[in-house]
Amino acid sequence: MAKGFRRLPGFRDFAPEDFAARAHVFEVWRRVSRCYGFAEYDGPPLEPLDLYVEKSGREIVGQLYSFRDKGERDVSLRPEMTPSLARILAERSRSLPKPIRWFSVPQLFRYERQQRGRLREHFQWNVDIVGEEAVAADAEILAVALDGLRELGLTDTDVRARVSDRRLLTALLRALGVGEAQTLDAFTVIDKLEFEDPERSRERLANEVGMSPEGAAELLSLLAGGLGDVSARFPGRADVTEAEARLREYVAMLEAMGLGAYVELDLRIVRGLAYYTGIVFEIFDRRRGLRAICGGGRYDRLFELVGGSPLPAVGFGMGDVVLTELLREHALLPDATRSVDYYVVPVSAEERPRALELAHALRVRGRSVTYSLRQQSVGKQFKMAAAQGARRVIVLGPAELERGMAVLRDMTSGEECDVDLEELVEDDR
Ligand code: HAM
DSSP states (O other): OOOOOOOOTTOOOOOHHHHHHHHHHHHHHHHHHHHTTOEEOOOOSEEEGGGTTTTTOHHHHTTOOEEEOTTSOEEEEOSOSHHHHHHHHHHHGGGSOSSEEEEEOOEEEOOOOOBTTBOSEEEEEEEEEESOOSHHHHHHHHHHHHHHHHHTTOOTTTEEEEEEEHHHHHHHHHHTTOOHHHHHHHHHHHHTGGGSOHHHHHHHHHHTTOOOHHHHHHHHHHHHSSSTTHHHHSTTOHHHHHHHHHHHHHHHHHHHTTOGGGEEEOTTOOOSOTTOOSEEEEEEETTOOSOOSEEEEEOSSHHHHTTSOOOOEEEEEEEHHHHHHHHHHTTOSOOOOOOEEEEEEESSGGGHHHHHHHHHHHHHTTOOEEEOSSOOOHHHHHHHHHHTTEEEEEEEOHHHHHTTEEEEEETTTOOEEEEEHHHHHHOOO
8 A cells, every 4th residue: 555645743734724814914914014115025945054053043053954955065944034135135235225125925944843833834924124223113113013913903902012122131231240252141041031930040140141149130130120210220321221212212113103002111032043133022912822923123233244244134023823823713814715706507518618618708807717527417516616605607508508698696696697698708797
Protein backbone atom coordinates (compact mmCIF):
# COMPACT_ATOMS: atom_id res chain seq x y z
CA MET A 1 0.00 0.00 0.00
CA ALA A 2 1.26 3.50 -0.80
CA LYS A 3 2.62 5.46 2.14
CA GLY A 4 0.29 8.24 3.41
CA PHE A 5 1.75 11.71 3.82
CA ARG A 6 1.12 13.99 6.75
CA ARG A 7 1.43 17.74 6.85
CA LEU A 8 4.59 18.91 8.63
CA PRO A 9 3.92 20.02 12.23
CA GLY A 10 3.39 23.77 12.53
CA PHE A 11 2.30 24.20 8.89
CA ARG A 12 -1.22 24.84 7.66
CA ASP A 13 -3.42 23.86 4.75
CA PHE A 14 -5.88 26.49 3.61
CA ALA A 15 -9.08 24.77 2.48
CA PRO A 16 -11.47 27.30 0.88
CA GLU A 17 -13.16 28.32 4.16
CA ASP A 18 -9.74 28.95 5.79
CA PHE A 19 -8.53 30.66 2.67
CA ALA A 20 -11.58 32.94 2.72
CA ALA A 21 -10.69 34.02 6.29
CA ARG A 22 -7.09 34.65 5.25
CA ALA A 23 -8.15 36.60 2.14
CA HIS A 24 -10.47 38.77 4.26
CA VAL A 25 -7.71 39.64 6.73
CA PHE A 26 -5.22 40.40 3.92
CA GLU A 27 -7.78 42.54 2.13
CA VAL A 28 -8.33 44.70 5.23
CA TRP A 29 -4.57 44.94 5.89
CA ARG A 30 -3.97 46.10 2.33
CA ARG A 31 -6.85 48.59 2.36
CA VAL A 32 -5.74 50.19 5.64
CA SER A 33 -2.10 50.36 4.45
CA ARG A 34 -3.19 52.22 1.33
CA CYS A 35 -5.38 54.61 3.35
CA TYR A 36 -2.22 55.66 5.17
CA GLY A 37 -0.29 56.08 1.91
CA PHE A 38 1.87 52.93 2.10
CA ALA A 39 3.03 51.09 -1.05
CA GLU A 40 3.31 47.29 -1.17
CA TYR A 41 6.64 45.51 -1.75
CA ASP A 42 8.02 41.97 -1.41
CA GLY A 43 11.35 40.18 -1.45
CA PRO A 44 12.54 36.58 -1.84
CA PRO A 45 11.52 33.97 0.77
CA LEU A 46 15.11 32.68 0.84
CA GLU A 47 17.89 35.01 1.98
CA PRO A 48 21.60 34.76 2.89
CA LEU A 49 21.91 33.32 6.40
CA ASP A 50 24.15 36.21 7.48
CA LEU A 51 21.27 38.65 7.08
CA TYR A 52 19.77 37.27 10.31
CA VAL A 53 22.76 36.23 12.38
CA GLU A 54 23.56 39.10 14.81
CA LYS A 55 20.82 41.35 13.41
CA SER A 56 17.66 39.57 14.53
CA GLY A 57 18.72 38.45 17.99
CA ARG A 58 19.38 35.12 19.67
CA GLU A 59 15.82 33.89 19.86
CA ILE A 60 15.10 34.08 16.13
CA VAL A 61 18.53 32.84 15.09
CA GLY A 62 17.90 29.67 17.12
CA GLN A 63 14.71 29.11 15.09
CA LEU A 64 16.03 29.54 11.54
CA TYR A 65 15.16 27.14 8.75
CA SER A 66 18.67 27.33 7.35
CA PHE A 67 20.74 25.06 5.13
CA ARG A 68 23.62 25.06 2.65
CA ASP A 69 22.37 25.24 -0.95
CA LYS A 70 23.83 23.42 -3.97
CA GLY A 71 26.10 26.39 -4.67
CA GLU A 72 27.59 26.07 -1.14
CA ARG A 73 25.82 29.21 0.09
CA ASP A 74 24.49 29.35 3.64
CA VAL A 75 20.88 30.40 3.26
CA SER A 76 17.74 30.67 5.38
CA LEU A 77 14.01 30.92 4.82
CA ARG A 78 13.01 34.37 6.04
CA PRO A 79 11.93 34.32 9.72
CA GLU A 80 10.96 38.02 9.60
CA MET A 81 10.77 40.75 6.97
CA THR A 82 12.66 43.64 8.57
CA PRO A 83 16.21 42.54 7.59
CA SER A 84 15.04 42.02 3.97
CA LEU A 85 13.49 45.51 3.99
CA ALA A 86 16.76 46.96 5.27
CA ARG A 87 18.71 45.04 2.62
CA ILE A 88 16.40 46.17 -0.20
CA LEU A 89 16.44 49.81 0.92
CA ALA A 90 20.19 49.83 1.58
CA GLU A 91 20.52 49.59 -2.21
CA ARG A 92 17.84 52.00 -3.30
CA SER A 93 16.83 54.34 -0.47
CA ARG A 94 19.08 57.15 -1.70
CA SER A 95 16.91 57.70 -4.77
CA LEU A 96 13.59 57.55 -2.88
CA PRO A 97 11.82 60.57 -1.36
CA LYS A 98 11.67 60.35 2.45
CA PRO A 99 9.93 59.26 4.48
CA ILE A 100 9.52 55.94 2.69
CA ARG A 101 6.19 54.26 3.50
CA TRP A 102 6.26 50.59 2.52
CA PHE A 103 4.19 47.57 3.53
CA SER A 104 4.27 43.86 2.81
CA VAL A 105 2.40 40.63 3.68
CA PRO A 106 5.13 37.94 3.55
CA GLN A 107 4.93 34.31 4.68
CA LEU A 108 7.61 33.73 7.33
CA PHE A 109 9.22 30.59 8.74
CA ARG A 110 10.46 29.96 12.28
CA TYR A 111 11.20 26.58 13.79
CA GLU A 112 9.22 27.34 16.97
CA ARG A 113 8.38 25.07 19.86
CA GLN A 114 4.77 24.03 19.32
CA GLN A 115 2.42 26.18 21.37
CA ARG A 116 -0.93 27.89 20.99
CA GLY A 117 -0.77 30.83 18.60
CA ARG A 118 2.73 29.98 17.38
CA LEU A 119 3.30 27.94 14.23
CA ARG A 120 6.30 27.24 12.03
CA GLU A 121 4.96 29.40 9.24
CA HIS A 122 2.79 32.48 9.45
CA PHE A 123 1.84 35.48 7.38
CA GLN A 124 2.82 38.83 8.82
CA TRP A 125 1.58 42.30 7.92
CA ASN A 126 4.67 44.51 7.94
CA VAL A 127 4.32 48.28 7.83
CA ASP A 128 7.40 50.51 8.08
CA ILE A 129 8.30 54.18 7.82
CA VAL A 130 11.94 54.71 6.86
CA GLY A 131 13.84 57.99 6.91
CA GLU A 132 11.98 59.87 9.64
CA GLU A 133 13.10 60.22 13.23
CA ALA A 134 10.24 62.40 14.49
CA VAL A 135 8.06 60.73 17.12
CA ALA A 136 5.06 61.41 14.85
CA ALA A 137 6.28 58.48 12.70
CA ASP A 138 6.14 56.20 15.76
CA ALA A 139 2.59 57.33 16.48
CA GLU A 140 1.56 56.88 12.84
CA ILE A 141 2.85 53.30 12.85
CA LEU A 142 0.89 52.27 15.94
CA ALA A 143 -2.18 54.02 14.51
CA VAL A 144 -1.99 51.90 11.31
CA ALA A 145 -1.81 48.70 13.37
CA LEU A 146 -4.74 49.71 15.57
CA ASP A 147 -6.82 50.84 12.59
CA GLY A 148 -6.15 47.49 10.93
CA LEU A 149 -7.62 45.77 13.99
CA ARG A 150 -10.53 48.22 14.16
CA GLU A 151 -11.35 47.67 10.48
CA LEU A 152 -11.49 43.95 11.23
CA GLY A 153 -14.14 44.70 13.86
CA LEU A 154 -12.10 44.62 17.09
CA THR A 155 -12.52 47.41 19.64
CA ASP A 156 -10.70 48.84 22.65
CA THR A 157 -12.52 46.33 24.85
CA ASP A 158 -10.92 43.49 22.85
CA VAL A 159 -7.32 44.61 22.31
CA ARG A 160 -4.74 46.92 23.86
CA ALA A 161 -1.31 48.17 22.86
CA ARG A 162 1.36 48.08 25.56
CA VAL A 163 4.01 50.66 24.80
CA SER A 164 7.46 51.36 26.17
CA ASP A 165 10.75 52.92 25.08
CA ARG A 166 14.14 51.25 24.92
CA ARG A 167 15.82 54.65 25.24
CA LEU A 168 13.97 55.26 28.50
CA LEU A 169 14.82 51.75 29.71
CA THR A 170 18.46 52.26 28.75
CA ALA A 171 18.52 55.59 30.63
CA LEU A 172 16.99 53.92 33.71
CA LEU A 173 19.53 51.09 33.52
CA ARG A 174 22.39 53.62 33.28
CA ALA A 175 20.98 55.50 36.26
CA LEU A 176 21.02 52.20 38.14
CA GLY A 177 24.65 51.55 37.19
CA VAL A 178 24.19 49.03 34.32
CA GLY A 179 26.84 49.62 31.61
CA GLU A 180 26.38 49.52 27.84
CA ALA A 181 27.83 46.03 27.53
CA GLN A 182 25.14 44.60 29.82
CA THR A 183 22.15 46.45 28.34
CA LEU A 184 21.05 43.69 25.94
CA ASP A 185 21.39 41.09 28.72
CA ALA A 186 19.18 43.27 30.92
CA PHE A 187 16.61 43.55 28.09
CA THR A 188 16.59 39.75 27.77
CA VAL A 189 15.66 39.45 31.47
CA ILE A 190 13.09 42.28 31.31
CA ASP A 191 11.48 40.66 28.23
CA LYS A 192 10.70 37.56 30.33
CA LEU A 193 9.66 39.32 33.57
CA GLU A 194 5.99 38.53 33.17
CA PHE A 195 6.57 34.84 32.64
CA GLU A 196 9.14 34.30 35.38
CA ASP A 197 9.03 34.13 39.13
CA PRO A 198 10.26 37.53 40.55
CA GLU A 199 12.86 35.73 42.61
CA ARG A 200 14.27 34.11 39.47
CA SER A 201 14.31 37.51 37.67
CA ARG A 202 16.23 39.07 40.58
CA GLU A 203 18.74 36.22 40.42
CA ARG A 204 19.16 36.68 36.66
CA LEU A 205 19.65 40.45 37.02
CA ALA A 206 22.41 39.70 39.53
CA ASN A 207 24.08 36.83 37.66
CA GLU A 208 23.58 37.79 34.00
CA VAL A 209 23.62 41.61 34.27
CA GLY A 210 25.77 42.08 37.36
CA MET A 211 23.24 44.26 39.24
CA SER A 212 23.33 44.63 43.02
CA PRO A 213 20.32 43.23 44.94
CA GLU A 214 19.16 46.82 45.70
CA GLY A 215 19.56 47.90 42.06
CA ALA A 216 17.64 44.84 40.84
CA ALA A 217 14.86 45.47 43.36
CA GLU A 218 14.59 49.14 42.34
CA LEU A 219 14.49 48.23 38.65
CA LEU A 220 11.72 45.71 39.25
CA SER A 221 9.65 48.20 41.23
CA LEU A 222 10.11 50.86 38.49
CA LEU A 223 9.01 48.44 35.80
CA ALA A 224 5.98 47.28 37.77
CA GLY A 225 4.30 50.70 37.58
CA GLY A 226 3.39 52.72 34.46
CA LEU A 227 5.39 55.83 33.69
CA GLY A 228 4.55 57.15 37.17
CA ASP A 229 7.23 59.40 38.52
CA VAL A 230 10.33 57.94 36.82
CA SER A 231 11.97 61.28 36.11
CA ALA A 232 11.21 62.51 39.66
CA ARG A 233 13.12 59.49 40.92
CA PHE A 234 16.19 60.41 38.89
CA PRO A 235 16.45 64.22 39.08
CA GLY A 236 19.31 65.55 37.02
CA ARG A 237 19.34 62.66 34.53
CA ALA A 238 18.61 64.44 31.25
CA ASP A 239 18.42 61.13 29.33
CA VAL A 240 15.58 59.91 31.59
CA THR A 241 13.66 63.20 31.38
CA GLU A 242 14.06 63.43 27.61
CA ALA A 243 12.95 59.84 26.96
CA GLU A 244 10.00 60.23 29.29
CA ALA A 245 8.89 63.44 27.53
CA ARG A 246 9.09 61.70 24.14
CA LEU A 247 6.96 58.81 25.35
CA ARG A 248 4.35 61.21 26.76
CA GLU A 249 4.27 63.12 23.46
CA TYR A 250 3.75 59.83 21.62
CA VAL A 251 0.78 58.90 23.79
CA ALA A 252 -0.68 62.41 23.41
CA MET A 253 -0.58 62.04 19.60
CA LEU A 254 -2.39 58.71 19.76
CA GLU A 255 -4.99 60.32 22.03
CA ALA A 256 -5.43 63.10 19.47
CA MET A 257 -6.09 60.42 16.82
CA GLY A 258 -8.86 58.99 19.00
CA LEU A 259 -6.86 55.88 19.87
CA GLY A 260 -6.02 56.68 23.50
CA ALA A 261 -8.30 53.97 24.89
CA TYR A 262 -6.15 51.31 23.20
CA VAL A 263 -2.84 52.48 24.63
CA GLU A 264 -1.20 51.55 27.94
CA LEU A 265 2.31 52.44 29.06
CA ASP A 266 4.14 49.35 30.26
CA LEU A 267 7.89 49.49 30.74
CA ARG A 268 8.19 45.68 30.84
CA ILE A 269 7.79 45.63 27.04
CA VAL A 270 11.26 45.54 25.44
CA ARG A 271 10.68 43.19 22.46
CA GLY A 272 12.82 40.14 21.84
CA LEU A 273 14.54 41.37 18.69
CA ALA A 274 18.01 42.87 18.98
CA TYR A 275 17.68 45.83 16.63
CA TYR A 276 15.10 48.05 18.39
CA THR A 277 16.44 51.40 19.60
CA GLY A 278 13.45 53.49 20.74
CA ILE A 279 9.72 53.29 21.33
CA VAL A 280 8.49 49.68 21.18
CA PHE A 281 5.03 48.18 21.48
CA GLU A 282 3.08 44.95 21.49
CA ILE A 283 -0.64 44.49 20.95
CA PHE A 284 -2.53 41.87 22.94
CA ASP A 285 -5.96 40.42 23.32
CA ARG A 286 -7.32 42.08 26.49
CA ARG A 287 -8.12 38.74 28.03
CA ARG A 288 -4.47 37.80 27.60
CA GLY A 289 -5.43 34.26 26.63
CA LEU A 290 -3.32 34.46 23.50
CA ARG A 291 0.22 35.45 22.54
CA ALA A 292 0.96 38.92 21.10
CA ILE A 293 -1.00 39.82 17.98
CA CYS A 294 1.49 42.41 16.84
CA GLY A 295 4.87 43.82 17.78
CA GLY A 296 6.97 46.68 16.54
CA GLY A 297 9.02 49.72 17.27
CA ARG A 298 11.85 52.00 16.24
CA TYR A 299 15.08 50.55 14.86
CA ASP A 300 17.41 53.36 13.86
CA ARG A 301 20.59 51.34 13.34
CA LEU A 302 19.58 48.30 11.30
CA PHE A 303 20.39 49.96 7.98
CA GLU A 304 24.00 50.45 8.99
CA LEU A 305 24.19 46.84 10.16
CA VAL A 306 23.25 45.57 6.70
CA GLY A 307 25.74 47.89 5.01
CA GLY A 308 23.53 50.84 4.09
CA SER A 309 23.83 54.46 5.11
CA PRO A 310 22.25 55.29 8.48
CA LEU A 311 18.49 55.75 8.24
CA PRO A 312 15.98 56.02 11.08
CA ALA A 313 13.11 53.54 10.81
CA VAL A 314 10.00 52.40 12.66
CA GLY A 315 7.52 49.64 11.90
CA PHE A 316 5.58 46.62 13.05
CA GLY A 317 4.74 43.03 12.22
CA MET A 318 1.23 41.65 12.82
CA GLY A 319 0.81 37.88 12.51
CA ASP A 320 -2.26 36.18 11.07
CA VAL A 321 -2.37 33.21 13.49
CA VAL A 322 -3.40 34.76 16.81
CA LEU A 323 -5.43 37.41 15.01
CA THR A 324 -7.52 34.89 13.05
CA GLU A 325 -8.19 32.90 16.24
CA LEU A 326 -9.35 36.07 17.94
CA LEU A 327 -11.58 37.06 15.01
CA ARG A 328 -13.09 33.57 14.99
CA GLU A 329 -13.82 33.78 18.76
CA HIS A 330 -15.58 37.11 18.21
CA ALA A 331 -17.49 35.81 15.15
CA LEU A 332 -15.85 38.51 13.02
CA LEU A 333 -14.92 36.33 10.06
CA PRO A 334 -17.08 36.58 6.93
CA ASP A 335 -19.45 33.80 6.00
CA ALA A 336 -17.42 31.61 3.67
CA THR A 337 -20.31 29.87 1.89
CA ARG A 338 -19.56 29.54 -1.76
CA SER A 339 -21.91 30.91 -4.33
CA VAL A 340 -22.11 31.36 -8.08
CA ASP A 341 -24.32 33.70 -10.09
CA TYR A 342 -25.65 31.06 -12.50
CA TYR A 343 -25.89 27.30 -12.93
CA VAL A 344 -26.74 26.28 -16.50
CA VAL A 345 -28.92 23.17 -16.94
CA PRO A 346 -29.15 21.62 -20.42
CA VAL A 347 -32.22 19.38 -20.48
CA SER A 348 -30.47 16.81 -22.73
CA ALA A 349 -27.16 16.27 -24.53
CA GLU A 350 -28.65 18.13 -27.52
CA GLU A 351 -28.59 21.44 -25.64
CA ARG A 352 -25.06 21.07 -24.21
CA PRO A 353 -23.28 23.06 -26.97
CA ARG A 354 -25.69 25.96 -26.34
CA ALA A 355 -25.09 25.59 -22.58
CA LEU A 356 -21.32 25.86 -23.08
CA GLU A 357 -21.77 28.88 -25.36
CA LEU A 358 -24.05 30.61 -22.85
CA ALA A 359 -21.79 29.87 -19.86
CA HIS A 360 -18.82 31.29 -21.74
CA ALA A 361 -20.67 34.42 -22.85
CA LEU A 362 -21.70 35.10 -19.23
CA ARG A 363 -18.20 34.41 -17.86
CA VAL A 364 -16.66 36.80 -20.37
CA ARG A 365 -18.95 39.45 -18.89
CA GLY A 366 -17.64 38.70 -15.39
CA ARG A 367 -20.48 36.54 -13.99
CA SER A 368 -19.63 33.33 -12.17
CA VAL A 369 -21.14 30.31 -13.89
CA THR A 370 -20.97 26.53 -13.46
CA TYR A 371 -22.78 23.52 -14.89
CA SER A 372 -22.69 19.75 -14.57
CA LEU A 373 -19.67 18.29 -16.34
CA ARG A 374 -21.71 15.20 -17.27
CA GLN A 375 -25.17 15.02 -18.77
CA GLN A 376 -27.53 14.16 -15.90
CA SER A 377 -31.23 14.34 -15.22
CA VAL A 378 -32.65 17.83 -14.71
CA GLY A 379 -33.48 16.92 -11.08
CA LYS A 380 -29.88 15.93 -10.34
CA GLN A 381 -28.57 19.08 -11.99
CA PHE A 382 -30.85 21.18 -9.77
CA LYS A 383 -29.51 19.38 -6.71
CA MET A 384 -25.95 20.16 -7.76
CA ALA A 385 -26.90 23.79 -8.39
CA ALA A 386 -28.26 24.06 -4.84
CA ALA A 387 -25.17 22.34 -3.38
CA GLN A 388 -22.92 24.83 -5.15
CA GLY A 389 -24.87 27.81 -3.85
CA ALA A 390 -26.10 28.96 -7.27
CA ARG A 391 -28.28 32.08 -7.03
CA ARG A 392 -30.06 31.39 -10.34
CA VAL A 393 -30.51 28.40 -12.60
CA ILE A 394 -30.95 28.70 -16.38
CA VAL A 395 -32.76 25.74 -17.91
CA LEU A 396 -32.13 25.18 -21.62
CA GLY A 397 -34.90 23.08 -23.17
CA PRO A 398 -35.44 22.36 -26.90
CA ALA A 399 -38.73 24.26 -27.23
CA GLU A 400 -37.48 27.44 -25.53
CA LEU A 401 -34.14 27.39 -27.36
CA GLU A 402 -35.95 27.33 -30.66
CA ARG A 403 -37.27 30.82 -29.79
CA GLY A 404 -33.93 32.01 -28.32
CA MET A 405 -35.47 31.71 -24.85
CA ALA A 406 -34.75 29.79 -21.60
CA VAL A 407 -36.34 29.33 -18.16
CA LEU A 408 -34.70 31.24 -15.33
CA ARG A 409 -35.27 30.13 -11.75
CA ASP A 410 -34.35 32.32 -8.78
CA MET A 411 -33.06 29.78 -6.26
CA THR A 412 -33.87 31.96 -3.21
CA SER A 413 -37.51 32.76 -4.02
CA GLY A 414 -38.17 29.70 -6.22
CA GLU A 415 -39.78 31.99 -8.82
CA GLU A 416 -39.45 31.09 -12.49
CA CYS A 417 -39.81 33.14 -15.65
CA ASP A 418 -38.97 32.93 -19.34
CA VAL A 419 -35.98 34.99 -20.45
CA ASP A 420 -34.56 36.03 -23.76
CA LEU A 421 -31.00 34.62 -23.86
CA GLU A 422 -29.50 37.60 -25.67
CA GLU A 423 -31.02 40.00 -23.18
CA LEU A 424 -29.83 37.84 -20.27
CA VAL A 425 -26.25 37.97 -21.49
CA GLU A 426 -26.35 41.71 -22.15
CA ASP A 427 -28.13 42.53 -18.90
CA ASP A 428 -25.60 43.90 -16.45
CA ARG A 429 -27.25 42.90 -13.17
P1 HAM B 1 7.93 39.69 16.05
O1 HAM B 1 7.48 40.20 17.39
O2 HAM B 1 8.97 38.63 16.02
O3 HAM B 1 8.41 40.96 15.23
O4 HAM B 1 6.65 39.18 15.26
C1 HAM B 1 5.54 40.03 15.08
C2 HAM B 1 4.26 39.25 15.19
O5 HAM B 1 4.29 38.14 14.29
C3 HAM B 1 3.99 38.61 16.54
O6 HAM B 1 3.38 39.52 17.42
C4 HAM B 1 3.05 37.48 16.16
O7 HAM B 1 1.73 37.95 15.94
C5 HAM B 1 3.57 37.06 14.81
N1 HAM B 1 4.44 35.87 14.93
C6 HAM B 1 5.76 35.83 15.17
N2 HAM B 1 6.21 34.56 15.20
C7 HAM B 1 5.13 33.77 14.98
C8 HAM B 1 4.91 32.36 14.87
N3 HAM B 1 5.91 31.50 15.00
N4 HAM B 1 3.67 31.91 14.64
C9 HAM B 1 2.65 32.77 14.48
N5 HAM B 1 2.78 34.11 14.55
C10 HAM B 1 4.00 34.61 14.80
C11 HAM B 1 8.99 40.93 14.00
O8 HAM B 1 9.02 39.96 13.29
C12 HAM B 1 9.50 42.28 13.52
N6 HAM B 1 10.31 42.07 12.31
C13 HAM B 1 8.36 43.24 13.30
C14 HAM B 1 8.79 44.58 12.81
C15 HAM B 1 8.57 45.14 11.57
N7 HAM B 1 9.48 45.48 13.50
C16 HAM B 1 9.69 46.54 12.77
N8 HAM B 1 9.14 46.35 11.58
